[in-house]
Amino acid sequence: MKTYNLAFKYRIYPNETQANIINVTFGCTRLVYNRFLAQRKELYETDKKSVTYNTQAKELPLLKLELPFLKEVDSIALQQSLKNLETAYKNFFQKRTAFPKFKSKRSTRKSYNTVSTSNNIRVEGNFLKLPKLGLVKIKLHRAIPQNYVIKSATISQEPNGAYYVSLLTEFQRDIKEVPSDNNIVGLDFAMSELFVSSDNQRADYPRFFRKLEAKLVKAQRELSRKVKFSQNWYKVKLKVAKIHNLIKNSRKDFLHKLSHELVTKYNAIILEDLNMKAMSGVLNFGKSVSDNGWGMFTTMLQYKSMLLGKQVIKIDKWFPSSKTCSSCGNIKDSLSLGERVYNCECGHTMDRDLNASINIREVGRSLLAY
Incomplete structure (x- = not known):
């Protein structure tokens, strides 16, 4: 049995309160990303030193004390923002992408990512349970099989104002290869x-x-x-x-x-x-x-x-x-x-x-x- 990942993307319909929380989370994750990117750049330019994800993750609680509104959003989403920054740096040093850029609030597509812990992300009928948001109405056009485990969720907003969620799932399956013969x-x-x-x-x-x-x-x-x-x-x-x-x-x-x-x-x-x-x-x-x-x-x-x-x-x-x-x-x-x-x-x-x-x-x- 091998382990595979598959993502399911759905349209979600948050109410006014939930939409406000989502929009605030977009801004908070962007702020965290930009703040620690600036810190990395400044440290390298002045002392020629690099800083790791673990070091910056320890500084995140201090930033929350400095900016109390960060406590109002999903804490895992803020941590994931730091992990995204770490990935961007690794991709740059491995010459896969350009140097990380600061995120703009005028970006056409906004998103944040959160991880499933203790079944805090789950489908309940026509609703999706999400951290800090509670039950959000979802258009479940395609059912997720019961043996698929939800690992994370990425909440995004398209330029036309519509909200979506992409659920990353993990499952195990013994996939038997089909003989190619002449087909x-x-x-x-x-x-x-x-x-x-x-x-x-x-x-x-x-x-x-x-x-x-x-x-x-x-x-x-x-x-x-x-x-x-x-x-x-x-x-x-x-x-x-x-x-x-x-x-x-x-x-x-x-x-x-x-x-x-x-x-x-x-x-x-x-x-x-x-x-x-x-x-x-x-x-x-x-x-x-x-x-x-x-x-x-x-x-x-x-x-x-x-x-x-x-x-x-x-x-x-x-x-x-x-x-x-x-x-x-x-x-x-x-x-x-x-x-x-x-x-x-x-x-x-x-x-x-x-x-x-x-x-x-x-x-x-x-x-x-x-």
């Missing part, structure tokens, strides 16, 4: 369609951002003409946030359904290990790359396949899948992006993306763990 598919990334499979399935991605781009531009132009922080400015700002939220939710819904369809149908999925950030910069496809959500899609494929005992294999991004003939194996010296049909000297003619997806499938077949 394998290769996916070739396509900018407009998301992907073309080796079975000639095309995702036909609706391009949600492009559909609402004109409406979004109009709302953003309207926002730019308002007096900043005025009542009308906040009204239009909410309109912009709702459009962004519609795009995001539509994209997630489409990708969830598509990834579920693929992992249910196939025992193994092969795709290229692409660097989408670099691709968007080099090819000037920033909007299109951000719109289709390929990175989010591959993440969904991986965790859903894992839970079903199936495999997702990523092959080397430098493999010439587009230049290789899927019939004879000949590799072309060059192939421009404008050539949408692959023509080989052996007489093989095929759609460029379909040809590449077949090559990806065959390379991945040799990497599968049976």
